[in-house]
Amino acid sequence: MDFQLSEDQQALKEGVRTFCDGRISADQLRELEKEAFDRDLWGELAEMGVFGLRLPESEGGVGLGSADAVVVFEELGRCLAPGPLVWSHLLAGRVEGAASGECVVGGLDLLGRGEDPVLVEHLAHIDALVVLREEGVYKVAPGSLEGAPIETPLDPFTPVHHVASLPEGECIADAAEAAQLRVEGAALASALMLGIAEQTQEMATEYAKGREQFNRPIGSFQAIKHILADMFVRQELARAAVYAAGATLDDPEVGSVRRAVSTAKLVAGEAAMKNSRSCVQVHGGMGYTWEMPVHYYLKRTWVLENVFGGVEEHALQVAEEIGERG
Amino acid sequence: MDLRYSDSDEAFRKELREWLAEAVPAHGSPPDAADWAGRRAYDTGWQRKLYDAGYAGINWPKEYGGRDASLTEQLVYYEESARARAPYIGVNFVGILHGGPTLISEGTDVQKERHIGPILRGEQVWCQGFSEPGAGSDLAALKTRAERDGDHYVLNGHKIWTSFAQVADYCELLVRTDPDARKHRGISWLGIPMGLEGMEIRPLPTLTGEGEFSEVFLENVRVPVDCLVGAENDGWRVTNVTLAFERGTAFATDMVVFQEVMRELAAVAKRVTRNGAAAWEDRSLRAEVGHLAAEVEAVWAMVKYTVSEADRTGVPSVSASGVKLYFTELKQRIGETCMRVLGRATLSREDVDGLPCQSFVYEALQSLSMTIAAGSSQIQRNIISERILGLPREPR
Numbered sequence: 001m002d003f004q005l006s007e008d009q010q011a012l013k014e015g016v017r018t019f020c021d022g023r024i025s026a027d028q029l030r031e032l033e034k035e036a037f038d039r040d041l042w043g044e045l046a047e048m049g050v051f052g053l054r055l056p057e058s059e060g061g062v063g064l065g066s067a068d069a070v071v072v073f074e075e076l077g078r079c080l081a082p083g084p085l086v087w088s089h090l091l092a093g094r095v096e097g098a099a100s101g102e103c104v105v106g107g108l109d110l111l112g113r114g115e116d117p118v119l120v121e122h123l124a125h126i127d128a129l130v131v132l133r134e135e136g137v138y139k140v141a142p143g144s145l146e147g148a149p150i151e152t153p154l155d156p157f158t159p160v161h162h163v164a165s166l167p168e169g170e171c172i173a174d175a176a177e178a179a180q181l182r183v184e185g186a187a188l189a190s191a192l193m194l195g196i197a198e199q200t201q202e203m204a205t206e207y208a209k210g211r212e213q214f215n216r217p218i219g220s221f222q223a224i225k226h227i228l229a230d231m232f233v234r235q236e237l238a239r240a241a242v243y244a245a246g247a248t249l250d251d252p253e254v255g256s257v258r259r260a261v262s263t264a265k266l267v268a269g270e271a272a273m274k275n276s277r278s279c280v281q282v283h284g285g286m287g288y289t290w291e292m293p294v295h296y297y298l299k300r301t302w303v304l305e306n307v308f309g310g311v312e313e314h315a316l317q318v319a320e321e322i323g324e325r326g
Numbered sequence: 327m328d329l330r331y332s333d334s335d336e337a338f339r340k341e342l343r344e345w346l347a348e349a350v351p352a353h354g355s356p357p358d359a360a361d362w363a364g365r366r367a368y369d370t371g372w373q374r375k376l377y378d379a380g381y382a383g384i385n386w387p388k389e390y391g392g393r394d395a396s397l398t399e400q401l402v403y404y405e406e407s408a409r410a411r412a413p414y415i416g417v418n419f420v421g422i423l424h425g426g427p428t429l430i431s432e433g434t435d436v437q438k439e440r441h442i443g444p445i446l447r448g449e450q451v452w453c454q455g456f457s458e459p460g461a462g463s464d465l466a467a468l469k470t471r472a473e474r475d476g477d478h479y480v481l482n483g484h485k486i487w488t489s490f491a492q493v494a495d496y497c498e499l500l501v502r503t504d505p506d507a508r509k510h511r512g513i514s515w516l517g518i519p520m521g522l523e524g525m526e527i528r529p530l531p532t533l534t535g536e537g538e539f540s541e542v543f544l545e546n547v548r549v550p551v552d553c554l555v556g557a558e559n560d561g562w563r564v565t566n567v568t569l570a571f572e573r574g575t576a577f578a579t580d581m582v583v584f585q586e587v588m589r590e591l592a593a594v595a596k597r598v599t600r601n602g603a604a605a606w607e608d609r610s611l612r613a614e615v616g617h618l619a620a621e622v623e624a625v626w627a628m629v630k631y632t633v634s635e636a637d638r639t640g641v642p643s644v645s646a647s648g649v650k651l652y653f654t655e656l657k658q659r660i661g662e663t664c665m666r667v668l669g670r671a672t673l674s675r676e677d678v679d680g681l682p683c684q685s686f687v688y689e690a691l692q693s694l695s696m697t698i699a700a701g702s703s704q705i706q707r708n709i710i711s712e713r714i715l716g717l718p719r720e721p722r
Contacts, residue, residue: 001335001398002328003627003634009327067327205715220718222704225711232710233648240627247329254329263620263627312613318623319616323592323606 003243005071012064013071019048020079026293029080029157036157037083037125039104046101050076050085055093060100066184066249070191070242077195080300082157084122086188086307087130090181094172095128095139103127106142108166109307111182120147121303123161131169132178140169155299183261186308187245190264193272193304194235194242196297200272200279201231203294207283218282227282231275238264238271259321262314269311272301329630331398338395339402345379346410353413359536366451366493369416373448383422383446385575390430390438391446397575397637401630404578408586417490417538421445421452423576424568425498425517431567432556437517441496453494453520455485455542456565463705465500466509466562466722470544472501472516474551479503479516481524481547487699491527491540494520504559515561516553523547534691535675574632574646577653581626587660587689588619594681595667605667618660625653644714651706654696661690 005013023041032038045051053069055061069089076085087107088098097103106126108118110133120129123142131138147163173181205228208219218224245264248255276298280287287294305311331339353372357364376382377391384403386392395403406412415422426445429437444450461468470483481501488497497518504512524547530539556564592615595606605611632643664686665672671681675688697703711717 001331001401001630001634002637003630004638005327071327205717209717217718219711222708222720225715225717226704226707228715228717229651229707229710232715233652236631236645236648237621237624237628237652240631241624243327243631244329244624244627247327251328251330259620259623263623266617266620267624311617315613315616315620316609317616318620319592319612322589322616322619323596323612 003240003247009068009071012068013075016048016050016072016075017078019044020075020081024079024081029082029296030293032082033156036159037122039125041081042083042104043101045076045081045083045085046099051088051092051101052099053089053092055099059093061092065246066187067243067246070187070194070246073188073191074195074198074239074242077192077300078199079195080157080296084126086185086192089188090185091128091130094137095130097127105130107132107185109182109185111178112309112313118147118163118166119150119160120145120163121158121160123147123163124149124159129169130172131166132182134175134178136171136175137173137178137181138169139172140167144169155303156296157300158303182308183258184249186265186314187242187249187261189304189308190238190242190245190261190268193265193268193301194238196301196304197231197235197238197268197271197275200275200294200297201228201235204228204231204275204279204282211284224282227278231278234271234274238268241267256321259318262309262317265309266311266314266318269301269305269314272297273305276301331402335396335398335402338399339406342381342403342406343410345381346406346412349375349379350410350412356413362492366417369413369418370448370451372413372416373418373422373446377447382448383426386426386446387430390442397633400575401578401633404575405582408579408582417451417493418445418448420454420489420494420498421450421496424454425452425496427568428498428515428564429517429555432515432564433517434552434555436552437555441517450496451490451494452496452498452517453488453491453540455488455497455499457487458484459486463702466513468500468502468513470499470501471505472503472514474503475548477551478548479551479553481518481544481549483544485542485544486530486539488527488540488542489538491520491542492529496520497542500561500565503561507559510562512559513561513565514558515555515564516549517555518547518549518553522549533694534688574629574636574643574649577625577629577649580653580657581622581629584622584657584660585619585626587664588615588622590682591615591660591664591667594664594686597681598667598669598671600669611667614663618656618663621652621656622660625649625656628652644710647701647706647709650701651703651710654693655703657689657693657696661686661693665690 049062052061053064057063084106088105091105092099095105098105104126105128106122107130126142129140129142144167145163146165147161150160153160208224209217211218241264245260248257248260279294283294286292356368383392384395384400388394429441458468472479472481499516499518501514502512503514524545526543528541530541531537596604598605628649632645635643668686671678671683672687674683677683708720712719
């Protein structure tokens with residue numbers, strides 16, 4: 001057992017971090033607020049191997065595993081990289097052009113959903129839409145959807161369309177694969193949320209060191225320090241859970257994949273949610289402004305909480321496993 | 327990033343599991359909590375069996391008779407001991423986990439000769455005299471005096487939260503040898519015999535109704551100066567050397583135990599009735615239990631992460647205080663849920679109709695100590711925010 005990043009994983013993480021710092025900085029992200037998508041950036045992410053990461057080299061991919069993928073997605077989450085990253089990654093190898101970035105693949109997770117309103121993310125930017133249903137994985141032509149754009153989406157970087165009718169589309173994989181994609185999607189989404197939990201902790205800590213009230217940095221008050229300590233612990237708990245999910249997906253003999261992934265999605269979801277809220281709180285009035293980017297993280301967290309199962313669904317999943325005996 | 331135990335770890339697991347399968351049932355049930363002589367015999371007897379089988383001092387160096395197991399073997403050791411419901415370390419706790427390692431690191435040859443082997447074999451029981459009524463979180467404020475008188479120290483003071491004082495042979499005692507020095511500087515570490523003249527032990531029952539704690543009053547107690555471990559006035563550093571022995575593996579036992587507690591809780595929820603149906607039918611309760619179980623799973627992953635980090639770097643992970651902080655508070659939340667699921671049955675601390683009132687109520691009560699002992703949650707948050715996040719320090 002060596003449950004730490006390998007040297008290669010460390011290098012991979014640093015590489016993605018460097019790319020994100022240079023290409024998806026807070027200022028650059030703000031520029032994207034109107035369009036919410038950058039096709040050039042997408043191409044660069046593809047070139048870096050983000051989408052074909054787990055695809056075998058023989059199929060044009062990078063040939064890495066899920067443990068590597070969660071490390072990459074952690075960094076992408078940290079900088080709030082826009083676009084349907086998880087879907088395009090999941091469908092690499094199944095949808096032509098997904099890995100190379102030529103085909104931007106979006107998705108819709110309908111498993112466990114009934115008559116809820118159907119809101120499709122990034123509809124205007126995607127070339128293929130994949131729908132996860134109980135019966136299988138379906139590919140739908142985005143142009144065949146009837147829907148209206150929502151003028152004011154929650155997350156400025158996640159535009160949505162309200163779709164009135166959703167064609168069935170072409171079945172490209174069976175029910176078992178739909179379930180598997182959903183598990184993998186949950187692991188990757190949890191990695192994005194881990195990144196959010198870390199970034200918001202660091203932003204709040206930096207702010208608390210610099211901001212003075214009563215002639216002292218607010219970070220010298222225990223009332224603030226303890227909020228920050230809790231943010232750090234939640235982030236580290238999420239890191240362990242997310243990395244464990246990645247490692248378990250790669251080597252299912254070390255534990256229950258479903259349990260590891262549910263744990264990751266639940267713990268990382270709560271870490272992202274609580275940390276981005278705390279980040280607003282520590283920033284005080286400024287945290288409530290649009291100008292400070294703090295709100296972006298909370299809003300993205302809500303988007304991620306609502307795909308591949310939220311906290312409650314995953315809690316029930318774990319309960320089902322532990323309740324099987326007795 | 328690898329969660330798989332190596333072949334040699336698995337071989338160690340197999341061998342240990344086989345041994346435990348015979349040794350644990352053969353050791354019998356623990357005696358009544360109030361039977362101190364019985365408890366000492368039970369716990370030290372188990373320690374002797376561990377010693378004979380080569381498992382005693384799992385993290386102690388080989389040259390001192392320990393196993394010097396790798397960190398992953400230690401994880402396996404704690405996992406398997408919990409699974410087999412092996413006797414807890416009990417009265418050997420201070421000697422094996424604290425006093426012994428301190429002597430290994432700081433003791434003279436004579437001191438090592440006198441204590442190390444006997445502690446490891448379960449022949450010598452130690453207790454800890456650190457805290458005082460006025461020195462809890464601020465341990466360095468301790469006032470118990472040791473004044474030099476020829477080749478003796480004369481001790482006067484009042485210690486509290488001394489575990490197993492009733493049955494201990496020796497006490498690791500922190501005393502003030504230089505009252506004029508700054509508070510961390512004037513402290514010394516003594517290993518003194520118990521039962522000396524002028525020493526009085528008063529049991530300190532806790533809110534669980536029992537407890538291993540005592541207060542120890544020292545009035546003109548004379549101990550030879552060769553009880554001093556390390557240099558005079560260097561006791562604060564001596565106290566902290568054992569931190570290097572702690573790699574965060576000890577929580578592994580709790581992880582296995584609490585995974586089992588969560589399954590037991592689910593089983594109880596299926597048996598008890600709420601609103602005319604099994605409590606387990608209540609979706610919100612299932613979600614609550616599943617949520618807690620996921621958190622246990624996540625802390626377990628965090629233990630493995632911090633242990634792997636310590637394994638690589640050779641120093642304990644700073645995140646280990648995060649494990650302590652999160653897990654102890656989680657334990658209290660689990661205790662609350664256990665109490666709510668049992669409902670009115672918790673009015674009894676004895677099992678009723680086969681419901682685990684005794685263990686659930688005890689755990690719920692006992693968990694209250696966890697966020698106070700060994701660095702309160704508030705102190706842990708200070709440590710994390712100052713040492714890891716680099717925020718301004720509290721006054722010391």
